[in-house]
Amino acid sequence: xxxxxxxxxxxxxxxxxxxxxxxxxxxxxxxxxxxxxxxxxxxxxxxxxxxxxxxxxxxxxxxxxxxxxxxxxxxxxxxxxxxxxxxxxxxxxxxxxxxxxxxxxxxxxxxxxxxxxxxxxxxxxxxxxxxxxxxxxxxxxxxxxxxxxxxxxxxxxxxxxxxxxxxxxxxxxxxxxxxxxxxxxxxxxxxxxxxxxxxxxxxxxxxxxxxxxxxxxxxxxxxxxxxxxxxxxxxxxxxxxxxxxxxxxxxxxxxxxxxxxxxxxxxxxxxxxxxxxxxxxxxxxxxxxxxxxxxxx
Amino acid sequence: xxxxxxxxxxxxxxxxxxxxxxxxxxxxxxxxxxxxxxxxxxxxxxxxxxxxxxxxxxxxxxxxxxxxxxxxxxxxxxxxxxxxxxxxxxxxxxxxxxxxxxxxxxxxxxxxxxxxxxxxxxxxxxxxxxxxxxxxxxxxxxxxxxxxxxxxxxxxxxxxxxxxxxxxxxxxxxxxxxxxxxxxxxxxxxxxxxxxxxxxxxxxxxxxxxxxxxxxxxxxxxxxxxxxxxxxxxxxxxxxxxxxxxxxxxxxxxxxxxx
Numbered sequence: 001x002x003x004x005x006x007x008x009x010x011x012x013x014x015x016x017x018x019x020x021x022x023x024x025x026x027x028x029x030x031x032x033x034x035x036x037x038x039x040x041x042x043x044x045x046x047x048x049x050x051x052x053x054x055x056x057x058x059x060x061x062x063x064x065x066x067x068x069x070x071x072x073x074x075x076x077x078x079x080x081x082x083x084x085x086x087x088x089x090x091x092x093x094x095x096x097x098x099x100x101x102x103x104x105x106x107x108x109x110x111x112x113x114x115x116x117x118x119x120x121x122x123x124x125x126x127x128x129x130x131x132x133x134x135x136x137x138x139x140x141x142x143x144x145x146x147x148x149x150x151x152x153x154x155x156x157x158x159x160x161x162x163x164x165x166x167x168x169x170x171x172x173x174x175x176x177x178x179x180x181x182x183x184x185x186x187x188x189x190x191x192x193x194x195x196x197x198x199x200x201x202x203x204x205x206x207x208x209x210x211x212x213x214x215x216x217x218x219x220x221x222x223x224x225x226x227x228x229x230x231x232x233x234x235x236x237x238x239x240x241x242x243x244x245x246x247x248x249x250x251x252x253x254x255x256x257x258x259x260x261x262x263x264x265x266x267x268x269x270x271x272x273x274x275x276x277x278x279x280x281x282x283x284x285x286x287x288x289x290x291x292x293x294x295x296x297x
Numbered sequence: 298x299x300x301x302x303x304x305x306x307x308x309x310x311x312x313x314x315x316x317x318x319x320x321x322x323x324x325x326x327x328x329x330x331x332x333x334x335x336x337x338x339x340x341x342x343x344x345x346x347x348x349x350x351x352x353x354x355x356x357x358x359x360x361x362x363x364x365x366x367x368x369x370x371x372x373x374x375x376x377x378x379x380x381x382x383x384x385x386x387x388x389x390x391x392x393x394x395x396x397x398x399x400x401x402x403x404x405x406x407x408x409x410x411x412x413x414x415x416x417x418x419x420x421x422x423x424x425x426x427x428x429x430x431x432x433x434x435x436x437x438x439x440x441x442x443x444x445x446x447x448x449x450x451x452x453x454x455x456x457x458x459x460x461x462x463x464x465x466x467x468x469x470x471x472x473x474x475x476x477x478x479x480x481x482x483x484x485x486x487x488x489x490x491x492x493x494x495x496x497x498x499x500x501x502x503x504x505x506x507x508x509x510x511x512x513x514x515x516x517x518x519x520x521x522x523x524x525x526x527x528x529x530x531x532x533x534x535x536x537x538x539x540x541x542x543x544x545x546x547x548x549x550x551x552x553x554x555x556x
Contacts, residue, residue, distance in 0.1 A: 106364075178400070180396060180398065180400040181400060181402060181403070183359060183362075183394075183396070183400075184394075184396065184400040184402060184462070184465075185402065185412070186359060186362075186389060187357060187359060187389055187393060187394035187396075187466070188389065188390065188393070188412060188413035188416065188465060188466065188469055189386045189387065189388075189389040189390030189413060189416060189417065189469055190386070190412075190413070190416045191386055191416075194416050198412070198416075199402055199403070199412075202402075202403055202404065203402075203403045
């Protein structure tokens, strides 16, 4: 059968094609523009401080005279909260993913999945609020601290926020392991746990790693909850029981008070660049691991 | 029902008595009584849904994992009841299973074979290496993979993967090896290599081979059992069953009247 295309159809084809191309391209353009904007506003800070003073400087006093823009305490604050949250969320998240995917009876499995996904629906400001009102006093009591607004409290609440991402992606990865692997291991006399540990987790490792990285990504970028629970004191943390301040919270809390173009303003944008780089590195490493794991299969 | 077919005086390696299996309300196996002799290669043939795979999966209790399963009757391994007298992990090392599609575990060739022994506490590197070599040798695979032990098992060809799965079962000192259509995905050359490996294993192992290829059962089995709709219709020496079947349903299947 021969089909004929009218000129109108051809013009229509042309426009649709270009439209799809443009929509695909805009996503990339936006990212590039965003980064350029960040660079333009942020790099100006280095007229006031040297890059080394900025990254490794130990004091963040943006409104003293002269101002000091050392973001080391903020980087370490973010790091403390993130590592703390990851240390809690990763083992619990992976364990609960294993339970849901491999152990739980079918009915319970459905309830658990819905329940965990519900956590994701809690707005972060509510998490922050609960942390402030309910968790902080407990932390203060247990460790006998003057304030419960510490890196530990933030880690606990952020671990909760990272759980839904980590659990559901890890669960998908584990459920995606072919049933035959498990049966093959069992048929060799492995116990249920040995089959899970040596075969299933191994086969699901790339997915689990991605789950962990995405969970961590969520924690690093989180702003509202950490602003409410960390205590917001820009000091270098020595334990998790100290108040800290994160990169994100600093931007959110101080942006409103700055004058456009002032050194303080540009310093906040420079923090944005640092955050961008950190997130990029996390994603990039995740990708690297994923590829390596894929190649090894 | 067919009377227990012991035939000779040596006690059976695996003996089932009135073995019935239900999936929920559907009866998949109907009162199977069958003796599997020491070091014989028993072929099992029959159309789809005749209970062959269910029978096989019952013998090493992989069937336990199926929801809604119910088993009655007895299965004895060397005279001991597999549901009561033998811990399930021990049973599964003694009664190994090779699946229709080769399932190399996501690790190296060496680790695949060493997986089972490691689970059972063999940590000594030298002992492991010897065991792996022996098992691969017995599965007629050693010459082909001796230089590729560190490669991912996924890189092997289908026939090699299937023999790797056999080696894996051998490495845990399986006495009985169950194979569920092990050649269904293989080309003729790979198939004959797997068959040769099985024939070689008969010296020291009892083998139960479920196959959809009647010719395969005729080629390599000592005795062949014919299953139909959950029933054991007859079991006899391959030479007899394929030329002079006692039951006309067997004759019908062999001539191609079912599935």
